[in-house]
Amino acid sequence: MQLLKQTRQYQSDLAGYCRTGILQHIPGIHTSNVVHYRKLVMNVVDDILQNAYPLTYDLLSETEWDSLVADFFSEHSCKSPQVWYMPKELMEYVIDTDHALLKQYPLLCNLLQFEWMETAMFMMQDIPVVHTRNGDLLFSKLVLNPEHRLMALDYPVHRKNPSAIKPEDQQPYYLAAHRDEEGQIIFTELSPALVRVIEHLQERAASIQELYQLIEQDFGIQLAEADHLAIIHFLQQAYREGLIKGFSPA
Amino acid sequence: MVGIGYRKDFSEEFLNSDILSPAFIEVAPENWLGVGGYWKKQFHQALERYPLFTHGLSLSIGSPDELDFQFLANVKAFLKETGAVLYSEHLSYAKCDNAHLYDLLPIPFTEDAVKHVAERIRKVQDFLEQKIAIEIVSYYTPVAPELTEINFINTILQEADCELLLDVNNVYVNAFNHRYHAKQFIEQLDLNRVRYIHMAGHEQVSDSLIIDTHGEAIIDPVYDLFEHTLELLGRDVPVLLERDFNIPEMEALQAEISRLSAIKENVLKRTAHAIA
Secondary structure (H helix, E strand, O other): OOOOHHHHHHHHHHHHHHHHOOOOOOOOOOHHHHHHHHHHHHHHHHHHHHHHOHHHHHHOOHHHHHHHHHHHHHHOOOOOOOHHHHHHHHHHHHHHOOOOHHHHOOOHHHHHHHHHHHHHHHHOOOOOOOOEOOOOOOOOOEEEOOOEEEEEEOOOOOOOOHHHOOHHHOOOEEEEEEEOOOOOEEEEEEOHHHHHHHHHHHHOOEOHHHHHHHHHHHHOOOOOHHHHHHHHHHHHHHHHHOOEEEEOOO | OEEEEOOHHHHHHHHOOOOOOOOOEEEOHHHOOOOOHHHHHHHHHHHHHOOEEEEOOOOOOOOOOOOOHHHHHHHHHHHHHHOOOOEEEEOOEEEEOOEEEEEEEOOOOOHHHHHHHHHHHHHHHHHHOOOOEEEOOOOOOOOOOOOOHHHHHHHHHHHHOOEEEEEHHHHHHHHHHHOOOHHHHHHHOOHHHEEEEEEOOOEEEEOOEEEOOOOOOOOHHHHHHHHHHHHHHOOOOOEEEOOOOOOOOHHHHHHHHHHHHHHHHHHHHHHHHHHO
8 A cells, every 4th residue: 555645745744844944734743742853853963963063163153053054954855874974965065055155164165075074084984905014115015095085175174273264375285084093084284296196006006216206207307305305204104194004015 | 681772972981891781782773884993893892792783763664755775785784794683673754755854753643654664664574584673662743643553553563564672661751742551552562572672761841741862861650661561571572771862870871771680580580480
């Protein structure tokens, strides 16, 4: 037996009320109690979003935040059955709809992307990679931690309190985010050349000497000794912090 | 056996001390599917020590929308991977018009809804190749009711041929909110189908309304109803203590588990003597 159109409509009306606050007539409903459903639903949504976006929450006024959450939940149909993915859908909603708040806060997209990246990386499935810790950073082929992502930003939301960021701060910023052995997320700011280093290591394990050559080809330059030292310094730090997982087994 | 809802909020303290000693743990698959890193390690530590019961949130068995078989396939894989003892879900809907609401809304008590929900439960059971336990949810308003709540539930259980997750606190909450007798309600249920019991606290927000918060300790009248339920059942059923918010010290949770275990043990002894 199919669900009757009327029953379906009542269910849709109740769900719609929870999302929008607009209550249609539903027979038998206790109007004084039904408000609790909207409160409960919106409390869950607000709580999850505040936890995922603490910097955004601090940046916006209370009215702006409440309005953003209300717009999002009433206009957007949340697709994921897993509630912890909902913040990703908020970020996509703001970007896709070119939300009005972006005019007042041009950095908002970057801030949401930055904050969601931390959650997404923290929660992401484990990705095994074949590697060994026995090797020499200067001579062995380096294996990148596959639990990483590269990001390009227009505002330094990783460096400064969002409320202190000014229009003149706008310029390209590049970040690597990776998950270390303890599961913590570490962001590393990168130069364009170091982005290419990571991109080459994404393709395959490579030694520092090979990386020098690849960078020289990419940029059509001859690396100076200072450039070599800068790359070595970066890779040493990346190894210590777990962005470089180890070395390719022989 | 009395278990505890395993929460990330107290995971570390739970795993690093022996204050809390449940017989099993329960999780919502939705909160752990596809999760790696720190939480996966913690979860696996818990799985090494305790049997797992699962209690879904997002299947939306009462939804007018199509069942999400991709999600169900993920749940099935999760149940297999974790060796879960059972899978339970709510007699409610959490998705409508292709939008998840992340909360449990009451299904209209209508005959067409009974058929619709029973058919969906059967489909889920076929897909998972196992029976599932369906939980009676607490509700704060009926929606276009044609049937009584007890008729609605019993008919679904019968037509779906599924098991019942009896949340004793929910029955207490519903009896208070909708002015009926909780013990009589439980007596009218098809108790042969009870596979699992939930116990929790709630919050009374007015003279006429209780909200099922899982954020307070269980109150004495709910313990009494629990005892009455066990007497009616006359058999051992796994019991879960749910505490989702306002998490107290581990000692307080263990005290609740101990009290539930003691009630259960006493009732089972009395029942055994009566039979002997």
